[in-house]
Amino acid sequence: MSVAQAIKDLARSIGFDRVGVAAATDADGFERLTEWLARGFAGDMAYMHKHAPARRHPSSVLPGVRSVVMVSLNYRQTTSGGPIAQYARGLDYHDVLRDRLNRLLKAIQNVYPEIAGRGVVDTAPLLERDFARRAGLGWFGKNTMLIHPKLGSFFFLGALLLDVDLPVDEPFAKNHCGTCTRCLDACPTDAFPAPGWLDSRRCISYLTIEQRGSIPDEFRSGLGNWAFGCDICQDVCPWNKKAPFAGDPAFAPREDLVAPDLLKLLEITEDEFRRQFRGTALLRTKRVGLVRNVALVLGNLGDRAALPALRRVSDDPDPILREAAAWAIAKIAAANDAIR
Numbered sequence: 001m002s003v004a005q006a007i008k009d010l011a012r013s014i015g016f017d018r019v020g021v022a023a024a025t026d027a028d029g030f031e032r033l034t035e036w037l038a039r040g041f042a043g044d045m046a047y048m049h050k051h052a053p054a055r056r057h058p059s060s061v062l063p064g065v066r067s068v069v070m071v072s073l074n075y076r077q078t079t080s081g082g083p084i085a086q087y088a089r090g091l092d093y094h095d096v097l098r099d100r101l102n103r104l105l106k107a108i109q110n111v112y113p114e115i116a117g118r119g120v121v122d123t124a125p126l127l128e129r130d131f132a133r134r135a136g137l138g139w140f141g142k143n144t145m146l147i148h149p150k151l152g153s154f155f156f157l158g159a160l161l162l163d164v165d166l167p168v169d170e171p172f173a174k175n176h177c178g179t180c181t182r183c184l185d186a187c188p189t190d191a192f193p194a195p196g197w198l199d200s201r202r203c204i205s206y207l208t209i210e211q212r213g214s215i216p217d218e219f220r221s222g223l224g225n226w227a228f229g230c231d232i233c234q235d236v237c238p239w240n241k242k243a244p245f246a247g248d249p250a251f252a253p254r255e256d257l258v259a260p261d262l263l264k265l266l267e268i269t270e271d272e273f274r275r276q277f278r279g280t281a282l283l284r285t286k287r288v289g290l291v292r293n294v295a296l297v298l299g300n301l302g303d304r305a306a307l308p309a310l311r312r313v314s315d316d317p318d319p320i321l322r323e324a325a326a327w328a329i330a331k332i333a334a335a336n337d338a339i340r
Helices: 003-014 030-038 046-050 093-111 128-134 182-186 204-210 217-223 262-266 270-277 281-301 304-313 319-339
Strands: 018-023 067-074 117-120 155-162
Touching: 003 018, 003 067, 003 093, 018 128, 067 093, 067 128, 093 117, 093 155, 128 155, 204 217, 204 281, 217 281, 217 319, 262 281, 262 304, 270 281, 281 304, 281 319, 304 319
Parallel strands: none
Antiparallel strands: 018 067, 067 155, 117 155
């Protein structure tokens, strides 16, 4: 058995759904990344600018790297729609993938001790999608997501960088989106200025997770019922209609994340927030960000039952929460006046 085949078998035995190998050369989309940054589409994600040069070549992550082993892991769930994006309803995928990549590297080194490597998820300066496409794991959809003909797009990507030359897989050269624009048309905040381009500043996922401070007025109604992340452009994609559901217990959805009690989240304390969401991706937005989002969602839902809790939040010491609660109260009042 070849080294490459042995690595692929080990990856599948650890639980990865797909695995492919790409050469560790300059990322195909580096110039496109620089243009994306120049157009301001990264919003306030300053780290994207800071680490941009390092994304040109994977040697910035592992000196001496020769091959990039790309893996994917399905997380699609049976329940779609907000308020929490599907990827965040179980354990934090960073921890799950990092642990499995480390296990894979250890398993490889047990057989081939001369091989050195490093496993990364999406916190290292690596253009994972570029290498995943090059490794045959899918094509870039018009919503910028990587799409696989059998897995759809509800999957995580991980990379294992190795200092050994491995036979590379056939890149995914074809694009199977055709004339379909469902993902672009469905976005309520018009986050796609053109097919294949995402303006993060208008993206619900960015607004509810990365955005610090208040969310601009023009996007608040567009949030709908999304309090953390968004799946809209994936939910409408035809390639996800027949994609398999995840059977991995690591991503088993928690009930409090599938159907959370928004009124309880609205008044959650800092200690309760950390305790309830320890080990999940929701810690990313911090308590203030989550409560801000929940207040706006309750305003969009227009339920008068939320008014007492919103009025209490309107007296919160944090000005971001006071303002979000005041907006929600006004939105609910306007909605009920319209009904009359």
